[in-house]
Amino acid sequence: MPIPRNNPRKRAPTLADVGRAAGVSAMAVSAVLNGASSSVRISEETQKRIRKAAKELNYRPNIAARALVNRRMNTLGVFFVVEDHELNNYFLAVFNGIIDAASKYQQNVTVFTLDTWSDAKSQLEKAFDGRIDGMILIAPVVTAEFASGLDPNIPAVSLHANAEVDGMINIESDERTGAREMVELLLRKGHRRVMHLSGPRGLIGVERRIDGYREALQAQGVKPEEKLLVSTDYSEEGGRSKMRAWLKKNQGLDLPDAIFCANDSIALGCIEALAEAGIRVPDDVSVCGFDDTLIARATVPQLTTVRQPLKAMGAEAVDILMKRISNGEDAIKDLGKVVVHPTVLVERSSVRDLSAS
Amino acid sequence: MPIPRNNPRKRAPTLADVGRAAGVSAMAVSAVLNGASSSVRISEETQKRIRKAAKELNYRPNIAARALVNRRMNTLGVFFVVEDHELNNYFLAVFNGIIDAASKYQQNVTVFTLDTWSDAKSQLEKAFDGRIDGMILIAPVVTAEFASGLDPNIPAVSLHANAEVDGMINIESDERTGAREMVELLLRKGHRRVMHLSGPRGLIGVERRIDGYREALQAQGVKPEEKLLVSTDYSEEGGRSKMRAWLKKNQGLDLPDAIFCANDSIALGCIEALAEAGIRVPDDVSVCGFDDTLIARATVPQLTTVRQPLKAMGAEAVDILMKRISNGEDAIKDLGKVVVHPTVLVERSSVRDLSAS
DNA sequence: CTGAAAGCGCTTACAG
DNA sequence: CTGAAAGCGCTTACAG
Numbered sequence: 001m002p003i004p005r006n007n008p009r010k011r012a013p014t015l016a017d018v019g020r021a022a023g024v025s026a027m028a029v030s031a032v033l034n035g036a037s038s039s040v041r042i043s044e045e046t047q048k049r050i051r052k053a054a055k056e057l058n059y060r061p062n063i064a065a066r067a068l069v070n071r072r073m074n075t076l077g078v079f080f081v082v083e084d085h086e087l088n089n090y091f092l093a094v095f096n097g098i099i100d101a102a103s104k105y106q107q108n109v110t111v112f113t114l115d116t117w118s119d120a121k122s123q124l125e126k127a128f129d130g131r132i133d134g135m136i137l138i139a140p141v142v143t144a145e146f147a148s149g150l151d152p153n154i155p156a157v158s159l160h161a162n163a164e165v166d167g168m169i170n171i172e173s174d175e176r177t178g179a180r181e182m183v184e185l186l187l188r189k190g191h192r193r194v195m196h197l198s199g200p201r202g203l204i205g206v207e208r209r210i211d212g213y214r215e216a217l218q219a220q221g222v223k224p225e226e227k228l229l230v231s232t233d234y235s236e237e238g239g240r241s242k243m244r245a246w247l248k249k250n251q252g253l254d255l256p257d258a259i260f261c262a263n264d265s266i267a268l269g270c271i272e273a274l275a276e277a278g279i280r281v282p283d284d285v286s287v288c289g290f291d292d293t294l295i296a297r298a299t300v301p302q303l304t305t306v307r308q309p310l311k312a313m314g315a316e317a318v319d320i321l322m323k324r325i326s327n328g329e330d331a332i333k334d335l336g337k338v339v340v341h342p343t344v345l346v347e348r349s350s351v352r353d354l355s356a357s
Numbered sequence: 358m359p360i361p362r363n364n365p366r367k368r369a370p371t372l373a374d375v376g377r378a379a380g381v382s383a384m385a386v387s388a389v390l391n392g393a394s395s396s397v398r399i400s401e402e403t404q405k406r407i408r409k410a411a412k413e414l415n416y417r418p419n420i421a422a423r424a425l426v427n428r429r430m431n432t433l434g435v436f437f438v439v440e441d442h443e444l445n446n447y448f449l450a451v452f453n454g455i456i457d458a459a460s461k462y463q464q465n466v467t468v469f470t471l472d473t474w475s476d477a478k479s480q481l482e483k484a485f486d487g488r489i490d491g492m493i494l495i496a497p498v499v500t501a502e503f504a505s506g507l508d509p510n511i512p513a514v515s516l517h518a519n520a521e522v523d524g525m526i527n528i529e530s531d532e533r534t535g536a537r538e539m540v541e542l543l544l545r546k547g548h549r550r551v552m553h554l555s556g557p558r559g560l561i562g563v564e565r566r567i568d569g570y571r572e573a574l575q576a577q578g579v580k581p582e583e584k585l586l587v588s589t590d591y592s593e594e595g596g597r598s599k600m601r602a603w604l605k606k607n608q609g610l611d612l613p614d615a616i617f618c619a620n621d622s623i624a625l626g627c628i629e630a631l632a633e634a635g636i637r638v639p640d641d642v643s644v645c646g647f648d649d650t651l652i653a654r655a656t657v658p659q660l661t662t663v664r665q666p667l668k669a670m671g672a673e674a675v676d677i678l679m680k681r682i683s684n685g686e687d688a689i690k691d692l693g694k695v696v697v698h699p700t701v702l703v704e705r706s707s708v709r710d711l712s713a714s
Numbered sequence: 715c716t717g718a719a720a721g722c723g724c725t726t727a728c729a730g
Numbered sequence: 731c732t733g734a735a736a737g738c739g740c741t742t743a744c745a746g
Contacts, residue, residue, distance in 0.1 A: 010510045011428075012487070014739055025717055030741065041715060060486040064424035065739035068722045071368075073421065075467065087453045089446075089651065096444045099470055108488065110432065110467040113456055129417040130369070130723095131465065153367045236654075268655055275657060294446065297593075298625055298655035300632060371723055382733060387725065398731055422723035425738045487739095717746080723738105730733080 013057040021053035022046075029054065033061070067130065075108040076321060077132035079124065079140070082113045083235070088265070089293035090310065094138055094159060097314025105322050107133075117141040121149030128154060134321040136314075137161065137168075141203070155324035157317045162204040164337060169320055171313050171339045175205050175290075178306040178343030179212025182288055183260055185304075185345060187220050190354030191257035191286060195228040195246075197239055197270055199262040206231070209262050209290065228256055232266060239269025247277050255279065258286035258351065264295040267303055271350075282352035292346050301349035309341050316341075370414040378410035379403075386411065390418070424487065432465035433678060434489035436481065436497070439470045440592070445622065446650035447667065451495055451516060454671025462679050464490075474498040478506030485511060491678040493671075494518065494525075498560070512681035514674045519561040521694060526677055528670050528696045532562050532647075535663040535700030536569025539645055540617055542661075542702060544577050547711030548614035548643060552585040552603075554596055554627055556619040563588070566619050566647065585613055589623060596626025604634050612636065615643035615708065621652040624660055628707075639709035649703050658706035666698050673698075 015026035022029065024046060032042055032050045042050075053059075067073045078098060080091055095111075102109045110132065114123050117140050127135065128151045137158040140146070147165045150156060161170045186194050196213045199206035210229070217224050230246060232238035239261060261267035267289035271281050281287050281301060289296055292307035316339065372383035379386065385399055389407045399407075410416075424430045435455060437448055452468075459466045467489065471480050474497050484492065485508045494515040497503070504522045507513060518527045543551050553570045556563035567586070574581050587603055589595035596618060618624035624646035628638050638644050638658060646653055649664035673696065 011738095012510070015741095016739080026739085027717070027741080034741085060482070062425070062739050063486045063488045064421045064430065065722090066741080067421035068419070068425055068724085068739080069741045071722080082453075082456075085453070085457055087449050087456075089449070092444050092446070092449050096439075096442070099439075099444075099468055100442055103470065108467045108469075110465045111456055112465075113460060125417070129420045131420045153369070271657060272659075295651070295655050298652050300628060300657040302629075368722095372725095373723080383723085384725080384733070391725085419723050422738090423725080425723080425740085426725045428738080715746105717744105719742105719744085721742090722740085725738090726736090728733105728735085730731105 012062065013059045014062070015059075018050065018054045018057055018059050021057060022050045024050060033059075071130070073108075073131055073133055074106065075110055075132050076102055076318065077110055077112055077127050077135045078138065079112045079114060079120075079127075079135060080138040081115065081117055081140075089295055090263075090291060091138065093291075093293055093310035094314040094317075097311035097316075098136060098318055100311070101315035101318035105318065107318075107322070117146060118143070120146050124149055124151075134325045136317045136321060155321060157321045157324070159313055159317055160205055169324075169337055169339065171317055171320070171341070172205075173308040173313065173341040173343050175308075175343065176208040176212040176215070178290065178308070178345075179209040179260070180216045181212075181343070181345050182290070182304075182306050183213050183216035184219075185347070186258045186260065186286065186288070186351065187216060187222065188355070189286075189351060190356075192222060193225065193228065193254070193256040193258075194222075195230070195256035195259045197242060197259060197261045197266050198229065198231040199234045199266075201231050206262065213260060234263050234265060236265045236269040236272075239266030240273045241269070243270045243273035244276070247273065247279075255285050257354065258288070261287065261289050264289035264291045264293050264303060264305055267305070267350075268295055268299055271299060282350050286351040288351055296346070296348070299350070304348045304351040305346050307344040307346045309344075313341055369419065370416045371419070372416075375407065375411045375414055375416050378414060379407045381407060390416075428487070430465075430488055430490055431463065432467055432489050433459055433675065434467055434469055434484050434492045435495065436469045436471060436477075436484075436492060437495040438472070438474055438497075446652055447620075447648060448495065450650055450667035451671040451674075454668035454673075455493060455675055457668070458672035458675035462675065464675070464679070474503060475500070477503050481506055481508075491682045493674045493678060512678060514678045514681070516670055516674055517562055526681075526694055526696065528674055528677070528698070529562075530665040530670065530698040530700050532665075532700065533565040533569040533572070535647065535665070535702075536566040536617070537573045538569075538700070538702050539647070539661075539663050540570050540573035541576075542704070543615045543617065543643065543645070543708065544573060544579065545712070546643075546708060547713075549579060550582065550585065550611070550613040550615075551579075552587070552613035552616045554599060554616060554618045554623050555586065555588040556591045556623075558588050563619060570617060591620050591622060593622045593626040593629075596623030597630045598626070600627045600630035601633070604630065604636075612642050614711065615645070618644065618646050620648045621646035621650045621660060621662055624662070624707075625652055625656055628656060639707050643708040645708055653703070653705070656707070661705045661708040662703050664701040664703045666701075670698055 015029045018029045019026045029050050032047050099109050114120055134155045139160040140158055142161050142163040142165055156168045158170045198210050230242055232242040261270050267287055271287055289303045289305035292305045296303040296305045372386045375386045376383040386407050389404050456466050471477050491512045496517040497515055499518050499520040499522055513525045515527045555567050587599050589599040618627050624644055628644055646660045646662035649662045653660040653662045
């Protein structure tokens with residue numbers, strides 16, 4: 001659909017209009033309204049007159065004119081791939097942190113959704129026309145091709161990037177430790193046969209969670225069973241269908257003691273598939289998740305999960321981005337290329353303590 | 358925190374740069390790159406040369422300069438009150454529809470969060486400096502004072518506004534019918550004592566749901582009990598605390614047959630409070646919600662609820678807004694001031710059929 | 715200390 | 731059919 005071009009907005013009062021009303025130059029008005037504008041000194045009385053005129057005319061500085069001069073839009077761009085046109089709770093949590101922090105810096109946030117990261121280059125370009133001062137990439141799948149599509153003049157910060165990009169700072173959480181601690185918890189509670197419903201193989205976060213899972217098992221001398229590691233995509237539907245299939249294939253055989261799901265959505269789908277089969281959580285099998293999104297509190301029983309501080313991570317992305325925008329690339333050196341947040345184990349009701357019984 | 362002003366972006370190539378490289382005027386470049394620019398005709402060969410130069414220089418038209426001339430930013434503003442700094446699933450669904458539709462029109466979306474609607478005036482003003490071409494107000498609490506704070510030159514569309522505003526189009530769903538149908542369903546399934554956990558009294562949507570609830574009861578000759586109508590705020594915490602309090606107060610007395618909650622979050626809190634008290638859903642009492650957000654599918658049992666087409670409503674807000682922006686106020690006459698979407702009953706597993714047993 | 719001028723990068727209207 | 735000029739509304743640097 002073409003961009004509608006006609007029908008420009010009505011002309012709003014300008015600095016000149018205000019100046020005329022107050023009997024001064026546009027420049028004087030600018031100086032007064034922008035506060036501490038360096039050298040200019042204007043008498044108290046004139047200032048009052050100017051402010052009064054501005055108020056009466058309902059004057060607002062035109063943002064486009066300002067941006068043209070300052071080469072700053074005071075706007076941050078958020079880039080995110082939307083699967084099946086459905087925003088999810090991971091996005092919600094991160095975005096929440098972003099807008100919260102952005103308003104602190106008086107920055108606007110505009111959201112750019114992509115269909116996929118693989119041809120992100122052409123989609124990203126659209127934003128490289130001065131409309132944003134910095135970009136936040138949420139969970140980008142970074143390839144060399146993709147990285148070459150970035151504009152070196154626009155500072156970028158990523159969350160949960162799967163690879164390091166030159167000149168870009170990435171914010172992550174310690175997923176490996178989080179996964180390890182979760183599985184340790186399961187083992188401590190007497191679970192032995194721990195299944196892992198992982199995310200799509202190859203993504204760095206997925207592999208880290210698998211590593212943590214294996215690490216915990218090995219430390220306790222539990223031999224990992226091949227058939228207890230099943231990968232799916234990071235969705236409710238993925239968790240449901242893979243769990244359904246697994247149950248069908250292993251009909252009549254023993255259930256695992258516990259199922260460690262790679263995120264809360266998978267866990268939700270998993271619980272649904274179990275419920276369909278008449279298997280109760282946590283009475284018959286324990287289930288736990290990862291992320292601690294809204295979903296984790298919505299399930300019944302509420303989900304034991306690994307909390308990633310998603311909101312705080314979104315906020316930090318803004319903090320770092322603002323530093324880079326304001327101070328230029330000098331700011332980077334102090335920061336390091338990766339910021340790692342610790343995860344927190346959140347115990348709710350979906351894991352049963354077998355050791356107690 | 359002050360807006361960082363320093364450190365402007367690096368100078369990007371301009372039309373003049375491209376023109377110089379191609380040996381033509383900036384105007385010629387503009388004409389070629391903008392496509393069908395009316396009168397101007399430039400030879401095929403020159404066009405090619407211009408495009409090549411633009412590509413080589415990696416030219417992007419500067420959005421601020423364009424906006425200054427066109428008085429159009431091609432961005433839409435979304436305004437929303439965030440309670441306790443927590444975005445919710447209602448927002449997620451509506452926002453999803455908004456960004457989906459906006460990308461269709463090649464419009465950017467920027468999100469403005471407010472603390473409260475009551476002093477929205479001062480917060481709205483910030484956006485009246487040409488940075489947006491139109492505004493979408495999500496669930497605004499409209500007062501005369503608020504309405505007077507709107508800029509008549511910026512087209513506005515609201516969703517779930519509680520009152521009609523002159524010159525603004527409001528998008529709603531037929532909440533009254535939705536509520537009535539839900540309660541009719543409960544009655545049909547043999548429930549008699551139906552409790553309603555409503556939203557905050559006074560809001561128009563809340564009253565409509567209450568009206569629908571009462572209407573259904575009356576039509577079946579069921580006398581509404583005063584103590585079965587409890588109001589809370591539209592949150593999980595509200596549903597939990599009010600349900601807890603009710604159970605405590607009515608300890609030892611009969612439970613209602615079913616609880617009709619005014620939204621899914623309340624229903625979730627309600628289910629939690631019931632679970633705490635050892636009351637099972639739907640075995641001991643049926644619970645249903647309203648909205649059909651993500652939450653409704655996450656609960657176990659999944660929630661029977663009234664679906665509002667939130668995503669479609671968000672998309673329609675954009676469609677209408679774009680008509681108003683493009684065609685001016687002429688577009689309004691065709692539309693009417695209120696657009697009402699039908700609701701749909703979604704039956705899941707949280708309501709038990711008593712008539713069958 | 716004040717004001718007139720130049721310039722940000724684009725598009726539109728108007729001469730040649 | 732083409733090109734030089736004016737103007738969008740602001741800010742910054744530079745004369746008086």
